[in-house]
Amino acid sequence: MEINLKDVIKKVLLSGKEVWPIIEGGKGIGISDGFSCGAFAAAGAVGTFSGANAKLIDDNGEIMPQIYKGKTRHERHNELIEHSIKAAISQARVANEISKDQGRIHMNVLWEMGAVQRILNGVLEGAKGLIHGVTCGAGMPYKLAEIAAKYQVYYYPIISSVRALKILWKRSYEKVSKFLLGGVVYEDPWLAGGHNGLSNNEDPKVPQDPFARVVEIRSFMNEVGLCDVPIVIAGGVWYLKDWYNWFDNKLIGNIAFQFGTRPLLTQESPISAEWKNHLLNIKKGDVYLNKFSPTGFYSSAIENDFLRELKERNLRQVEFSYSYSSVFDTELTIGQRNRKIYLKAEDKDLSNKWIMEGYTEVLKTPSSTVIFVTKDKLEEIRRDQINCMGCLSHCLFSNWKDHDDYTTGQKPDPRSFCIQKTLQSIVNGGDIRNQLMFSGHNAYKFKEDPFYKDGYVPTVKELVERILTGF
Secondary structure, three states: OOOOHHHOOOOEEEOOEEEOOEEEOOOOOOOOOHHHHHHHHHOOOEEEEEOOOOOEEOOOOOEEOOOOOOOOHHHHHHHHHHHHHHHHHHHHHHHHHHHOOOOEEEEEEEOOEOOHHHHHHHHHHHOOOOOOEEEEEOOOOOOHHHHHHHHOOEEEEEEOOHHHHHHHHHHOHHHOOHHHEOOEEEEOOOOOOEEEOOOOOOOOOOOOOHHHHHHHHHHHHHHOOOOOOOEEEEOOOOOHHHHHHHOOOOOOOOEEEEEOOHHHOOOOOOOOHHHHHHHOOOOOOOEEEEOOOOOOOEEEEEOOHHHHHHHHHHHOEEEOEOOOOOOOOEEEEEOOOOEEEEEOHHHHHHHHHHHHOOOOEEEEOOOOEEEEEOHHHHHHHHHHHHOOOOOEOEOOOOOEEOOOOOEOOOOOOOOOOOHHHHHHHHHOOOOOOOOOOEOOHHHHHHHHOHHHHHHOOOOHHHHHHHHHOOO
């Protein structure tokens, strides 16, 4: 039977307006900006700009860089937050100018970003009337509904299971006007780019059927009177033809789709030409889940030297003890002060091998292990930890916390990295081989999709038109 997608792809009510069921994924590293967001809205869809790491655009259209003057983490944290608020407001203005009152404008924030509630309040207060909806994931955004209601904007929690939605609903959302719940974003934790919502009882190597998981979500939504609220499918979305059986399906209900990876390769996308060219050559398997993020979440990124170094760093790891015992009975002298630690006998030869290979420096982890790194890497890790500006609510790498005494109470974890540093570097044209490159697992389809033949880079308008054909 021939599929006629024109019969099933229809406009849907999102944030108070009928729009195409296409939402730009709000990549929270400044890669979804006012220009790409405005272009999606102008095409009759939903554009999303990032409220995390947004670039500040002045009245002359010039980008104002973030320059830290504070000497302490707390001081730099406050500078980051104030800059972020002004930057997000500037991006909302750009998006609205481009959209020409078409489509919808959304902002994306990460619940685990530093001072997220302060940022949300600051941006929504300063950009009244410019933002129609707020998408939020990377954590459990309990206060999202309350803040959205305060400014009368729609809210879109990102969840990866019905369990997460039930917790959010019973703890918070049912107590706030449900009429502002614009949609529930189901983000596939095995296929989405960036940080993923895998729970402790889910195997990162064993993907589950998204249909069954979404049916569970819709069933619960129907139970609590959210029958008409759309479910937004995110992660693993490329061709709408692949989702034909999901349209007009009573088990699924109203539906829209969030595209995170495909918008990277558009003329409006702010990523570098080098990055765009690299996307055209991604192979299946080049994107995979890893657990190096200082957030503690799994995340999906493209294989490169940055990830390879982290994998190798974590492999050069052995257990240790501060005192001699029958288990830890082999002495190792470390550091400039020649301090002694004790290893298991079977790990001594391996440790000596790493030292002979040039990994002469030892760093302790919060897991009662030590890792072996070069002197240059040790200096880089220490420098990055000292320069922490508090971009997360809790950071494993630097032991920063954005409230109370501003420390997690744990040792900084050298097995991770400064996420703010690497994401700011790559979005501003840094070396793509040695920085973190978030991506959805379908990025390999750029190479296979005839739409991108001979390196073709479409405008956002052309991409939306293409998606609406089902391809």
